[in-house]
Amino acid sequence: MRKEELATPFVDEIEQKTVIPPNSQKKTDKLKQIYIVSLITNTFINFDHGIMPACTFKLKQELQIDDLFMGLLGSMVFMGVTSGSLISGVLFTKYECKYLIMFSLAMLVFCIIMFTFAENNKMLLVVSRLISGFF
16 A cells, blocks of 8 residues: 555544434433422522521521520531532432432422521521531
8 A cells, every 4th residue: 555545534434424323312401400400409409508697687686596595506507518528429320310319409499498497496506507518
C-alpha cells in the first residue's frame, strides 16, 4: 500500500450518517422527569434549610428556646445530611432513582409539616430537623 492510501479515510466512513435510535426520545423524557423532581426536591430542601437562619430571632421568641437549642436545631439538618450521605450510594444501587427521589420529597414535606405542628414538643422539633436533613 502507498502512504496516501493509509492517510485517507475509507469511502464508507465518509458517507455514514448519524442515526438516532428510537428509544432516545423516551430516555430524554425520563431525564426531564428526573430533573424536574430533583429541582422541586432541592427547592424544598434549600427553602427549609435557608429559612432557619433568616428567622432565628422570631423562632426563638415564639418557641421560647435559648441560643443553645436554636444552634442544635440548625445543626441537626447537617447531621442528617451527613448520615444520609453515608447510605445513599447503597440505596441508589439497589432501588430505582425515580422512586427514591419521590420518597425523599414526600419525607421532606412530612418533616416540614411535623416541624410546623411541633411547637410545644422540643424533641419532635429536633427529630423533624434530623429527618429532613437525612432525606
